[in-house]
Amino acid sequence: MMCSVVKLLQAADSFKDQTFFLSQVSQDALRRTIFPLGGLTKDFVKKIAAENRLHHVLQKKESMGICFVGKRKFEHFILQYLQPRPGKFISIEDNKVLGTHKGWFLYTLGQKAKIGGLKEPWYVVEKDGANGDVFVAPRTDHPALYRDLLRTNRVHWITEEPPAALVRDKMMECHFRFRHQMALVPCVLTLNQDGTVWVTAVKAVRALALGQFAVFYKGGECLGSGKILRLGPSAYTLQKGQSKVRVATEGPGDDPGLCPSL
Numbered sequence: 246m247m248c249s250v251v252k253l254l255q256a257a258d259s260f261k262d263q264t265f266f267l268s269q270v271s272q273d274a275l276r277r278t279i280f281p282l283g284g285l286t287k288d289f290v291k292k293i294a295a296e297n298r299l300h301h302v303l304q305k306k307e308s309m310g311i312c313f314v315g316k317r318k319f320e321h322f323i324l325q326y327l328q329p330r331p332g333k334f335i336s337i338e339d340n341k342v343l344g345t346h347k348g349w350f351l352y353t354l355g356q357k358a359k360i361g362g363l364k365e366p367w368y369v370v371e372k373d374g375a376n377g378d379v380f381v382a383p384r385t386d387h388p389a390l391y392r393d394l395l396r397t398n399r400v401h402w403i404t405e406e407p408p409a410a411l412v413r414d415k416m417m418e419c420h421f422r423f424r425h426q427m428a429l430v431p432c433v434l435t436l437n438q439d440g441t442v443w444v445t446a447v448k449a450v451r452a453l454a455l456g457q458f459a460v461f462y463k464g465g466e467c468l469g470s471g472k473i474l475r476l477g478p479s480a481y482t483l484q485k486g487q488s489k490v491r492v493a494t495e496g497p498g499d500d501p502g503l504c505p506s507l
Contacts, residue, residue, distance in 0.1 A: 250272065250404045250405070251275045252466050254466055254467070255465050255467065256283045257284050258285070260426065264460070264467035265422065265424075267467070268467055268469055268470035272405050320351050324347070324351075330347070330348040331348070333378050334367070335381070336380070336382070336383075337370050337371065337380045337389045343381065346358075346379055349373065349379050352372065353369065353454065354369055354372070354390065354453070355368060355370075355451060355452030357369075357385075358381045366385070367383055368387065370389040370390050389479045389482070391451055391481075392446075392476055392477050393450065393477065394445055394476070396441060396442070397441055397470075398472045398474050399440035399441055399471065400441070400442055400461075400470065400471040401469045401470060402469040403469045404468075407436060411434060418431070418432070419431075419432060419461050419463040420432065420461070420462045421444060421462065422459075422462075423454075423458065423459050430447070432444050432446045441474075449480055453476055454476075455473055455476060456473060457473050458471065458472055458473070459471055
């Protein structure tokens, strides 16, 4: 017997919506899953709990961030599992060495870099895993943090097939996000023959990072997601008249496809 295709829809409570984390779920698993709270807001659920005197539910604190890390600093936690790899903080503007760090993997793009001896805050804009260097810029809105182009690996579509409009036209307008709870970003998808997609954002996005997942949405439906393997040049690079592209190695046969903007 043919099973109908199951869609993954956003929850009524947009702040508690979990589709970002479910964007790689299979059709087989989704058919066996129910979301009893999907149509309710958190406030309404708490109201039900109060009416039924479930005070332990009302008083329970929410876990935020990486719950299993606890109150420890992330640096202390991760260095229990990875050996320190000292490197340099380097200014993206003039290549000046500003300080040292214990490992490039301790930093994420866009975060404030703790550099001793500097009065003004600097922010992580690029990481070089091969050399261990972390490139920083002097402002949280520095153009080196902004890009409008990325490519994913082969996209996992929730319905097991790319949307009909994307197959027909090879391009499709939709929205995407690469962090939970971030505002959805309007974009255009360009489908490659190998199932990967180029994502062109309508406006430049801050702190896109290799290895994160781009999750796609259209009309309240989560379409699926793909891991970010390639980034277009930053606004700062374009201002300097260069065309540097950041690439993550995916493995043999990983054809990046034709870039729509480079």
